[in-house]
Amino acid sequence: MNDTTKARLEEFRSSIDNLDAALVFLLSERFKLTKKVGEFKRDHDLPPADPGREEVQVARLRALAEQSHLDPDFAERLIRFIIEEVIRNHDRIRGA
């Protein structure tokens, strides 16, 4: 790889790294909120998972993905991946 090629690749990677940092901070806020929801559900004797809510979330994110030219299937797999982790955390909060 010559120096120009390397410099161009580094430029792309620097922008990707910035977006990834934003992604981590955003997810951190999301998990702070879902932790509160988990505690709230425990205190009000509500079940950790809510399949109806999950399907609404998936449909909404698929539509947003289409609008922003992100692959809707990828968006769906990603939100399900995140929700699985949230449910695991809710079970933990509940002491299951």
Added chain:
Amino acid sequence: MNDTTKARLEEFRSSIDNLDAALVFLLSERFKLTKKVGEFKRDHDLPPADPGREEVQVARLRALAEQSHLDPDFAERLIRFIIEEVIRNHDRIRGA
């Protein structure tokens, strides 16, 4: 569930939905960039995956996750999930 409980839960969910929309738009930008990287790699005969780069990304995101109180293991699983998709896209760009 009584009305107060329902309203409180709805309030949490509305904030989660806003963060999820931001997440989709952020990922859309990330995939626009990695698409450019894929085309660039194809045009310069570079391999789609770069294991050295991947380990640097994982280590950096684990550190950012710790700083922001996000589970570093979750951050690692998530970034590997995203990178897998990127490599699949790069292979597709290359016509593999």
